Amino acid sequence: MTRIGVITFPGSLDDRDAQRAIRLVGAEAVPLWHGDHDLLGVDAIVLPGGFSYGDYLRAGAIASHAPIMAEVIDAAAKGVPVLGICNGFQMLAEARLVPGAHTRNAHQQFIRRDQRLRVENATTAWTNQFETGEEIVIPLKNADGRFIADAATISRIEGNGQVVFRYVGVNPNGSLNDIAGVSNERGNVVGLMPHPEHATEEGFGPDTALAMSSGTDGLRFFTSALQSLLSA
Amino acid sequence: MPVIVVEVMPKAELLDPQGKAVAGALTRLGKTGYSSVRIGKRFEVTVDGPVTDAVLAEVTELAADMFSNSVIEDVVSISVEDAAAS
Numbered sequence: 001m002t003r004i005g006v007i008t009f010p011g012s013l014d015d016r017d018a019q020r021a022i023r024l025v026g027a028e029a030v031p032l033w034h035g036d037h038d039l040l041g042v043d044a045i046v047l048p049g050g051f052s053y054g055d056y057l058r059a060g061a062i063a064s065h066a067p068i069m070a071e072v073i074d075a076a077a078k079g080v081p082v083l084g085i086c087n088g089f090q091m092l093a094e095a096r097l098v099p100g101a102h103t104r105n106a107h108q109q110f111i112r113r114d115q116r117l118r119v120e121n122a123t124t125a126w127t128n129q130f131e132t133g134e135e136i137v138i139p140l141k142n143a144d145g146r147f148i149a150d151a152a153t154i155s156r157i158e159g160n161g162q163v164v165f166r167y168v169g170v171n172p173n174g175s176l177n178d179i180a181g182v183s184n185e186r187g188n189v190v191g192l193m194p195h196p197e198h199a200t201e202e203g204f205g206p207d208t209a210l211a212m213s214s215g216t217d218g219l220r221f222f223t224s225a226l227q228s229l230l231s232a
Numbered sequence: 233m234p235v236i237v238v239e240v241m242p243k244a245e246l247l248d249p250q251g252k253a254v255a256g257a258l259t260r261l262g263k264t265g266y267s268s269v270r271i272g273k274r275f276e277v278t279v280d281g282p283v284t285d286a287v288l289a290e291v292t293e294l295a296a297d298m299f300s301n302s303v304i305e306d307v308v309s310i311s312v313e314d315a316a317a318s
Binding site for chain 1: 242246247249250253298299301303304
C-alpha cells in the first residue's frame, strides 16, 4: 500500500484531515513529527495547514527550519511528491522548495470561503487526475495568503507552467496574477493556499449544484499522487 | 552582555498593509503632512560572551536566512549595542 506521510508541526491544525483524505483514497497515512530526522520511508509527503508557531516571525518561517525539513528537502530533490497546503505552502516557500513568498492578505483580514480555482497545470504529481483548464471548488481559509514574487520570477514561473492553480471569480487575498498554487520546476513539489483535504467526503465539503456540502474536488489531489507514484 | 541588533524592512516596492493602515489612522486623526508609514522588525540578539567576528558573521547569516525572507524583505542594518549601557 502506498504510504503518504503527514508532518505535524507545533500549531498544525489540519494534519488529521490530511491523514483522513489519504485513507479515503486507499493509501496509508503515516503521521510524521517535525522534530524527527526520519520520514519513515514514506512514498509522498504532505505539509498540512495550520498556524505553526503562531505565524511568529513570518507564516511558516520557523517550521521551515524544523529538523525534518532537512529530509523533506532531500526527498523533494529526489522527486518524492510533496504537497504543501496553506501553512504548508508557506513553509515550502520559506524553504525555497517553491518560488515566491506570502504576505498578509491585501485586505488585512482572515478569510474563509469556498473558493473556485482553475487548474492551470494538470501534469504535476498532485494534479495529474485533473484536466488543464478545469475549474474546481475547495475551501480557502487564511490570513497570510497573498502570493508575491518579483516580476522576473512571476514571468519565469508563468512561462514554465509552474503556476498550477489560479483563483477564479474572486481573488481572495491580492495574490499576484491570481496565483493560488505553484510547483517547483520538476512538478513533484506543489503548494497551494486552499485546502483540498477539506473537500474529500460528501457531507463535509463545499456546496455543489447537486447538494449541500457534497463537493469532493480535493480527492483528486491525492489520487494524483498515487498515480504519479505508480508511473514513477 | 552585548546585543546584536538586526533591523528588517519590507522591500520598498511592496505593499506594506500594516504601514498603510497606520498611515490611514494618521489621516483620520487629522495629522497631515505625512505621506506614508512603513513598519519593519527589530531583532535584539543577546550574545553570551564577546561579539567576535565569527559571532557577527553567524548572526549576519541568520539575518539573511531566517530573520528575513529576501523575497519580501531587506536586512537594513546590523549593529552591536552594549545592553549594560542602555
